[in-house]
Amino acid sequence: MKLSSPIKISYKNLMAAKFRSFLTILGIIIGIASVIIVMAIGASAQQLIIDQVNGMGTNLIGILPGASDEEGPPASVMGVVTTTLKTSDLDAIMIKKNVPNAIAASGYVSGIATAEYKSTSSQSNFQGVSAGFIDVENNKLQAGRFFTNEEDDGVARVAVIGSKKAADLFGSDDPIGKVFSLKDTNFVVIGIFEKKGSSGFSNVDEMIFIPLQTAQKIMLGINYLNFARVKIDSFENMDRAAADIKYTIRMKHNIKTSAGDDFSVRNTAQALEMINKITNVLKYFLAGIAGISLLVGGIGIMNIMLISVNQRIREVGLRKAVGARTRHIIVQFLAESVFITLVGGIIGIIVGILVSFLASVIINYLGYSWQFLVSLSSIIIGTSISVLIGIIFGIYPARKASQISPMEALRYE
Amino acid sequence: MSIPLIKVENLCKTYENEGVETPVLHEMNFEIEKGEFVSIMGPSGSGKSTLMQILGMLDRPSCGTYLFEGKDITKFSDDELAKIRNKKIGFVFQSFNLLPRTSVYENIELPLLYDSDHLEKHNDEKILPALKAVDMEHRATYLSNQLSGGEKQRVAIARALVNEPEIIFADEPTGNLDSKSGLAVMKILQDLNNHGHTIILVTHETYTAQHAKRILQIRDGKIIADVKVEKRLIADGEGELLK
Numbered sequence: 001m002k003l004s005s006p007i008k009i010s011y012k013n014l015m016a017a018k019f020r021s022f023l024t025i026l027g028i029i030i031g032i033a034s035v036i037i038v039m040a041i042g043a044s045a046q047q048l049i050i051d052q053v054n055g056m057g058t059n060l061i062g063i064l065p066g067a068s069d070e071e072g073p074p075a076s077v078m079g080v081v082t083t084t085l086k087t088s089d090l091d092a093i094m095i096k097k098n099v100p101n102a103i104a105a106s107g108y109v110s111g112i113a114t115a116e117y118k119s120t121s122s123q124s125n126f127q128g129v130s131a132g133f134i135d136v137e138n139n140k141l142q143a144g145r146f147f148t149n150e151e152d153d154g155v156a157r158v159a160v161i162g163s164k165k166a167a168d169l170f171g172s173d174d175p176i177g178k179v180f181s182l183k184d185t186n187f188v189v190i191g192i193f194e195k196k197g198s199s200g201f202s203n204v205d206e207m208i209f210i211p212l213q214t215a216q217k218i219m220l221g222i223n224y225l226n227f228a229r230v231k232i233d234s235f236e237n238m239d240r241a242a243a244d245i246k247y248t249i250r251m252k253h254n255i256k257t258s259a260g261d262d263f264s265v266r267n268t269a270q271a272l273e274m275i276n277k278i279t280n281v282l283k284y285f286l287a288g289i290a291g292i293s294l295l296v297g298g299i300g301i302m303n304i305m306l307i308s309v310n311q312r313i314r315e316v317g318l319r320k321a322v323g324a325r326t327r328h329i330i331v332q333f334l335a336e337s338v339f340i341t342l343v344g345g346i347i348g349i350i351v352g353i354l355v356s357f358l359a360s361v362i363i364n365y366l367g368y369s370w371q372f373l374v375s376l377s378s379i380i381i382g383t384s385i386s387v388l389i390g391i392i393f394g395i396y397p398a399r400k401a402s403q404i405s406p407m408e409a410l411r412y413e
Numbered sequence: 414m415s416i417p418l419i420k421v422e423n424l425c426k427t428y429e430n431e432g433v434e435t436p437v438l439h440e441m442n443f444e445i446e447k448g449e450f451v452s453i454m455g456p457s458g459s460g461k462s463t464l465m466q467i468l469g470m471l472d473r474p475s476c477g478t479y480l481f482e483g484k485d486i487t488k489f490s491d492d493e494l495a496k497i498r499n500k501k502i503g504f505v506f507q508s509f510n511l512l513p514r515t516s517v518y519e520n521i522e523l524p525l526l527y528d529s530d531h532l533e534k535h536n537d538e539k540i541l542p543a544l545k546a547v548d549m550e551h552r553a554t555y556l557s558n559q560l561s562g563g564e565k566q567r568v569a570i571a572r573a574l575v576n577e578p579e580i581i582f583a584d585e586p587t588g589n590l591d592s593k594s595g596l597a598v599m600k601i602l603q604d605l606n607n608h609g610h611t612i613i614l615v616t617h618e619t620y621t622a623q624h625a626k627r628i629l630q631i632r633d634g635k636i637i638a639d640v641k642v643e644k645r646l647i648a649d650g651e652g653e654l655l656k
Contacts, residue, residue: 005526012514318510321471322572323499323527325492407471410506 006335013308014340021340024304027297028344028389029351032382034290036352036374039381041359042283043373049275051369059235060136061242062271063089063228063249064264083224084253084262087212090130090228092248099230099244101237104135107225109215113183115208117169124165126182126208128215136231139204144176144191152211155218160191164205182208185218197369238267294385297344298393305337305397309404316401317409329402337394338387345386349379416483418579418611419445419468424477426463426634437463438634440477445613447579450606452614452625452642460634462584465615469502469582470494482579499527503573507585509565511557517544517568518553524576531576543571547601563594570601580611587621599624599648624648 014021065082090105092098106129115124133139134146147158159182166175166189175189187210196204216222232241242265249263250256309316316329324332353374360372426438437460445451455461466472467479470486479486481501486494503524511520521540525531531539544550547567557565566586573581583602587595603624606612614625622628623646630638 016514314510315512318512319523319527320495321469321498321504322524323495325495325527328527407466410471410510 006332007339009332010336010339013336014343020304024300025297025340025344025347027293027300028341028386029297029348031291031294031297032345032348032386033352033355034293035287035385036349036378036382037355037359038286038290039283039378040352040356040372040374042279042286043375043378044356044360044371046276046279046283047371047373048369049279050272058268059232059238060268061230061232061238061245062266062268063230063245064266065224065227065262066264067261068264082262083222085225085228086223087130087216087225089249089252089263090225092252093228093230093245094132095248098248099241101233101241101244102230103233104132104231105228106130106133106136107212107228109212109220109222109224109226111215111220113219115165115169115180115182117178117180120169120171122168124169124182124208125206126210126215126219128210128212128219130212133209136229137204139196140194141191142194144189146191147211152213155214156211157185157187157214157218158190158211159187160193160209161189162193162203162205162207163195164203165208166192168206182210183219235269238269242267291385294389298341298389301337301341301389302393302397304340305333305394306400308336309333309397309401312401313404313409316404317406320404320406321410326402329404330398333398333401334391334394337398338390341386341390341393342383345383348386349382352382415447417444417480418447418449418482419443420478420480420483421468422478422480424467424474424479426460426467426472427475436634438467438474441636443629443636443639445611447611448606448609450603450612450614450624450626452616452622452628453631454616454619454622454628455631456617459617459631461615461617461631463634464631465582465584465613468613469504470498495527499524500576501579503576503578503581505566505569505573505581505583505586507588509562509569509589511560511565511568511572513557515557516553517549517555517557517560517571520557520568521572521575523572528576539575539577540571543575546574546605547571561594562590563597566590566594566598567601570598570605574605574610578610580613581605582613582615584615585617586614587616595621596648599646603648620646 063085065085085107087107090107093102094105109128110125111128112123112125114121115126131147131149131152134141141160142163144160146160147156151158159180161169161175169175169180170178170189175192178189179186180189181187187208193204193209210219212225216224230241230245232238246258246261246265250258250261253262255261319329319332356374357372360370363370421441421443424438424441425436427434427436429435441464453461453464463472467474470481473487481497486497489497512523518540521543522536525533525536525539541550544553547570549564549567549571552560552564552568557568560568566589570581570586581602586598586602590598599621602612602614606626612625614621616622623642623644626642626645628638628640628642629636630640
């Protein structure tokens with residue numbers, strides 16, 4: 001018996017009761033669409049984060065205050081204030097004999113304050129950074145210059161601002177040389193960054209950058225760093241440089257073994273690997289949750305197939321009377337079940353793709369660089385799951401149909 | 414001497430339901446030759462439908478032997494019986510049993526779907542002659558629910574014929590038809606028999622049974638008479654002719 005025969009029968013049965021057929025496959029449509037949407041959004045979110053990290057550069061080593069194991073983040077990432085990392089640690093790292101592969105370093109502290117120029121004022125994120133910041137990050141100036149080590153040591157009131165902040169605060173005025181106040185302290189604008197967008201989980205365009213020590217002593221009243229970054233000469237030397245940095249800080253902090261570390265060292269590659277691991281687990285976990293609705297849909301399919309078998313007892317009897325074997329009946333009903341779930345799966349995939357596309361349009365409109373990512377593998381997975389559900393939940397009704405006695409079936413009223 | 418198409422020896426059938434045994438057929442013995450037109454006649458509950466189901470290999474006897482073309486089919490598996498039904502037997506039922514939402518052509522095609530020796534490209538070679546034999550060529554694309562009762566039964570006969578079976582079993586074929594349609598169906602069956610097909614007709618009506626050439630009369634599961642029809646009715650489509 002050709003497979004086109006049960007497929008034709010399935011199509012006719014589906015069309016004969018369109019609304020009932022739609023309700024039957026609705027569970028499958030929702031389930032497959034959910035799986036596609038979760039995997040697409042998961043992939044897009046994963047890519048967004050990776051792009052953020054890559055935007056920082058791949059030859060960077062991050063130093064965070066507070067200890068952690070190799071797999072997890074330190075407490076400072078979770079917002080716990082840890083004061084163990086100091087500017088003097090950076091100075092030690094930049095001594096050639098301590099970390100030969102380090103080419104630039106910057107400490108970071110951050111805060112929020114009101115920035116005012118003439119009649120314009122706004123809440124602004126500011127960051128206190130070292131003079132080496134311009135070499136560590138991939139940020140370019142469109143005008144002016146960056147501050148120097150001397151200005152940092154001298155607690156100078158100078159600032160370099162992002163392009164959007166420049167436009168928002170100064171309007172049509174050229175910001176270079178202008179004085180604005182930040183938390184009641186006057187700063188002179190000495191440089192403006194080129195438009196860059198979001199990177200390293202912050203948006204340079206909307207930020208104000210001031211010398212590290214000015215931020216620590218004048219703006220925040222602290223003597224520690226939130227974190228630091230060190231640029232290494234090449235990717236191949238990352239591991240060695242990380243080891244040198246750890247050794248240098250341990251010497252400075254009088255730490256004898258790694259068990260006593262009060263800091264954490266991470267490189268971009270490690271960060272990317274951790275992000276990938278976490279987001280992959282999240283993605284597949286959520287897809288699994290979405291898949292629960294497929295279980296419900298499958299049970300619905302089995303129910304409908306059992307009803308169909310009951311309604312078609314005489315037909316089964318007739319087919320057996322004209323020569324259908326047990327396997328023909330099983331194949332027929334199994335093919336019908338798979339046809340139904342495959343139709344549901346295809347519609348679900350289309351719905352999933354459309355919703356994911358709509359989501360990407362909306363998120364991009366909100367200002368994020370969100371890619372529309374629907375992988376071929378998710379479509380293949382969706383299709384395969386549909387077929388599998390059709391087989392798993394169709395086998396029992398198919399076997400029941402095959403066991404019908406033709407004699408009793410033909411007598412059935 | 415040729416082997417009879419059907420040979421039944423000491424055939425019996427007992428049904429069992431929740432421990433209660435109900436004997437339906439008792440020690441039947443008869444033979445049917447190729448080309449015969451036999452009517453199995455009896456009142457309701459006589460066992461005629463049970464006998465037809467056993468002869469048509471839809472059921473198995475409880476005792477005795479059933480030789481079909483000389484082979485004891487009681488020893489065959491379900492799949493082997495299905496194969497024989499597909500190639501050697503055609504059924505015509507009282508309630509037509511056509512597939513719904515399916516065309517006349519596709520209904521007749523049904524036995525060919527399960528014939529592993531048949532190729533789809535040869536469909537027309539088998540289906541069109543069957544359609545012609547029952548005068549339904551003009552309705553080939555019609556759906557089964559678009560046909561009258563008489564037309565449905567003709568399609569059922571065409572379906573029974575399509576694989577050129579040795580024998581056609583007709584179970585009360587005119588039971589759901591008006592007299593004119595019933596006459597037309599009997600004419601087709603007689604014409605098929607005139608062309609060499611073996612017909613076994615099951616009926617409770619003497620009038621219908623008289624269209625056959627031989628009557629096996631059944632009562633309470635036993636054959637009480639096995640006679641040649643003396644005054645046979647010939648259906649000519651308009652009225653009856655007594656031969």
